[in-house]
Amino acid sequence: MATIKPNLTDKQAIKTENLGGPGPIAFDDSRLTSLESKRNDIIDYIRLRLGDGLVDVELDKEHYNLAIKSALNKYRQKASNSQEESYAFLDLLPEVQEYILPQEIVTVRQIFRRGIGSVTGTTASQFEPFAAGYLNTYMLVAGRVGGLVNYELYTQYQEMAMRFFGGHINYTFNPVTRKLTLVRKMPESGKNYMRIEQLSAAGTAVNSVITIVTQYPWNIAVGDTVLISNCPVTGFNNSYTVETANKDLRTLTVRAKAVLAATSVIGFDMNKTLLSSPSTDSPTETVMLHVYNYKPDVMLLNDHMIGPWLTEYAYSFAKRILGEARSKFAQLAGPSGGTQLNGATLLAEAKEEMDKLEDELKRYVDGSMPLTWVIG
Numbered sequence: 001m002a003t004i005k006p007n008l009t010d011k012q013a014i015k016t017e018n019l020g021g022p023g024p025i026a027f028d029d030s031r032l033t034s035l036e037s038k039r040n041d042i043i044d045y046i047r048l049r050l051g052d053g054l055v056d057v058e059l060d061k062e063h064y065n066l067a068i069k070s071a072l073n074k075y076r077q078k079a080s081n082s083q084e085e086s087y088a089f090l091d092l093l094p095e096v097q098e099y100i101l102p103q104e105i106v107t108v109r110q111i112f113r114r115g116i117g118s119v120t121g122t123t124a125s126q127f128e129p130f131a132a133g134y135l136n137t138y139m140l141v142a143g144r145v146g147g148l149v150n151y152e153l154y155t156q157y158q159e160m161a162m163r164f165f166g167g168h169i170n171y172t173f174n175p176v177t178r179k180l181t182l183v184r185k186m187p188e189s190g191k192n193y194m195r196i197e198q199l200s201a202a203g204t205a206v207n208s209v210i211t212i213v214t215q216y217p218w219n220i221a222v223g224d225t226v227l228i229s230n231c232p233v234t235g236f237n238n239s240y241t242v243e244t245a246n247k248d249l250r251t252l253t254v255r256a257k258a259v260l261a262a263t264s265v266i267g268f269d270m271n272k273t274l275l276s277s278p279s280t281d282s283p284t285e286t287v288m289l290h291v292y293n294y295k296p297d298v299m300l301l302n303d304h305m306i307g308p309w310l311t312e313y314a315y316s317f318a319k320r321i322l323g324e325a326r327s328k329f330a331q332l333a334g335p336s337g338g339t340q341l342n343g344a345t346l347l348a349e350a351k352e353e354m355d356k357l358e359d360e361l362k363r364y365v366d367g368s369m370p371l372t373w374v375i376g
Contacts, residue, residue: 029296032298032299033298033301034298035301038298038302038307039065039301042064042068042301042311042314045315046064046315046318047059047064049315050318050322058322058325058326059318059321059322063318064314064318066317067315067317067318067321068310068314070313070317071310072297072300072310074358075306075309075310075313075361075366076294078358079306079368080369081295081305081306081367081369082294082295082306083292083294084293084295085291086293087288087290088105088289089286089289090180090286090289091285091286092182092186092286092287093230093274096185096186096230096272096274097182097183097184097185098180098181099181099182100178100180101173101178101180101289101291102293104293104296105292105293106175106291106292106294108180108289108290108291109290110289110290111168111169111171111182111287111288111290112289113169113285113287114285114286114287169182169183169184169287170182170183170184171183180289186285194214194215194216194218194274194275195214195215195216195275196212196213196214196215196228196265196270196274196275197213197214197215198211198212199211199212199228199231199236199264199270199273200263200264200265201256201260201263202263203260203263204235204259204260204261204262204263205259206256206257206258207255208256208260209243209253209254209255210253210254210255210256211253212228212251212252212253212254212275213250213251214250214252214275215250217250218252219247220247220252220277221242222242222244222245223241224241224245224277225239225241225277226242226252226254226275226276227275227276228240228273228274229273229274229275229276230274232265232272232273233260234260234261235256235258235259235261236260236265236273238257238258240254240255241254242254243255303367305365306367309357309361309366312357313354315353316349316350316357317350319346319350319353320346320347320350320354322343323342323344323347323348323349323350324343324347325343326341326342326343327343327344327346328343329341329343
């Protein structure tokens, strides 16, 4: 059973903030050999194959780690099996278009909404008569009336309604910055969200008093829970318990739960920052993202088809480093003419091995899916 990571909600939704820094996708590695153990095994493999213990191998731990990192980077660049298809949930905030997704996400293929869309709301909870007729025909009296034609008409109706009433969300995704930009703004609804006029703290340490001044009077009392989101200044985004509240002055105070990057949030940053309270129904809409994300390092190293390729490439890369170092000198001075170094030989062998390994990826020895037909 997968464990809930600290940066995920209880519904396994990514805690993604507008231009903020979200956390990784949920992943349970409890049944896999640990990443540190796998890396140590590869280092021992490289070290022993290079003859360490019999001869002096001049590589340090940093060189071995670089070889493993280079193997992972090369594999992610060349092989489709370094990615996996997955789905993630994203909570849309009112009047917010830009979201920064986790670094693990490579591309976003589609955004799915819960309903057919609406121009008046964001929760897709409105009554729809055709859907009620479909439910009555196929669920309540299934097997008696109806047919495939009716079902086809229903699905076509849904598709047409989604095109007309915003069921599809147009977007752009930057794979470098991981910024997802929606070509629309979800309207605010309800009293749950409030804009902030001033946001400051008495200090940057944990437990410092944070003073919040809202744009309008807000019915928040001492003991209520509030959430600061979308704040670009590190440390402010968190949920808090209200310690003092003055509705007339639009002021409330809370205690910092993390180290703050600054004592105040000013300027354009205030236009992004939102204050909310879970005491009322949330007006946000949760959408599902169809994404491709990188497989974690520990998953790649534990894969019986990918792991051996990574190990061999890391070995060849380490051999290349050693060859470049030894090729600086033809030989070392000593008795009987000195010691002849094999730098050029190591470089030639490493190049041949690395070219061969990269060529193996073209034959999908790692389990990647072959290319399909390309038309046009």
